Amino acid sequence: MTPSNPPSPAEGRITTEAQGYVLRIGIDRPAKRNGFTPAMLRALAEAYTRLDDDPALRVGVLHAHGDHFTAGLDLPSFAPLMQRGEYAVPHGLVDPLNLGDAGWRRRTKPMVxxxxxxxxxxxxxxxxxxxxxxxxxxxxxxxxEVQRGIMATGGATLRMAERAGLGNALLHLLTGDGFDSAEALRLNFVQRVVPTGSELDEALRIAERIAQQAPLAVIATRLNALKSVEQGPLAAMAEFDTVQQRLANSEDAKEGVASFVAKRAAVFVGR
Incomplete structure (x- = not known):
């Protein structure tokens, strides 16, 4: 287990803990309902970058300490950045919002x-x-955000419409109303609803299951599905042959065949 070196408690902190192939990333400012300061957002980007750069890690799990996930941005601390049109995450790090803006990296490994x-x-x-x-x-x-005189610019206007349809997205974006987990599931914003207190265990279970699969194939599958959503099916299909050829020549593909023949569980190495 490798804990992070977090910023000061007053600013909040992001904890990290490696458990085998899984990196647990924790939002830790419960006294403020885990409201994000600029230092926390930067630390989150650093944790995401660690996940992508460490070959010993295969999957990330983002969770929260305390009773709440996060109340969102601590607006007083972010207002000066917004007014200057600046982002709290420096160029070169993985952007936790994964928007693909120039200067920031996009995550390749799965995040639960x-x-x-x-x-x-x-x-x-x-x-x-x-x-x-x-x-x-x-x-x-x-x-x-509309209740605060600003717009959601972290991906909500894009991804809520993509997941739930434009009308459902605008219902919540334009009213700023509250909704529950059942509604989030109906809108495809979440994939599973579980009893309170078991959500982290379930996320870790899913992450461990992903981590057992061939890492190169997991990354390629994730990126291809993302490309299909963002650029369309034809763009995703265009890379099928080249990606499959690269994967088929990997050590993991050979292990996949050998384990199939021997009727045993595969042991993948990410090469």
Missing amino acids: VAVKGITYTLGIELMLAADIVVAADNGRFSQL
Whole structure:
């Protein structure tokens, strides 16, 4: 287990803990309902970058300490950055919002998220930017930027419409209303709803299952599905042959065949 070196408690912190192939990433400012400061967002980007850069890690799990996932941005601390048009994450790091803006890296490895209690604004955008979301049944969600005189610019306007359809997205984006975990599941914002208190265990179970698969194939599959959503099916199909040829010549593909013949569990090495 490798804990992170977090910023000061007053600013909040992001904890990290490696458990085998899985990196647990924790939002830790419960006294402020895990409201994000600029230092926390930068630390989150650093944790995502660690996940992508460490060959010993295969899957990330984003979760929260305390009773709530996050109330979103701590607006007083972010207002000066917004007014200057600046982002708290420096160029060169993996952007936790995965928007593909020039200067920031996009995550390649899978991210599973466990949400609970309050999940507002940035919290929704972080979970929609991830890959699989497990929600506690006490979830309370709101994309309420319009109530603060600003717009959601972390991906909500894009991904809520993509997941739920334009009308459903605008219903929540334009009213800033609150909705529960059942509604989040109906809108495809989360993939599973579980009893409160079991959401992290379920997210870790899913992550461990992903980590048992061939790492190169997992990354290629994730990126191809993402390309299909963002660029269309034809763009995703165009890379089928080249990607499959590269994967078929990997050590893991040979292990996949050998384990199939021997009727045993495969042991993948990521090469």
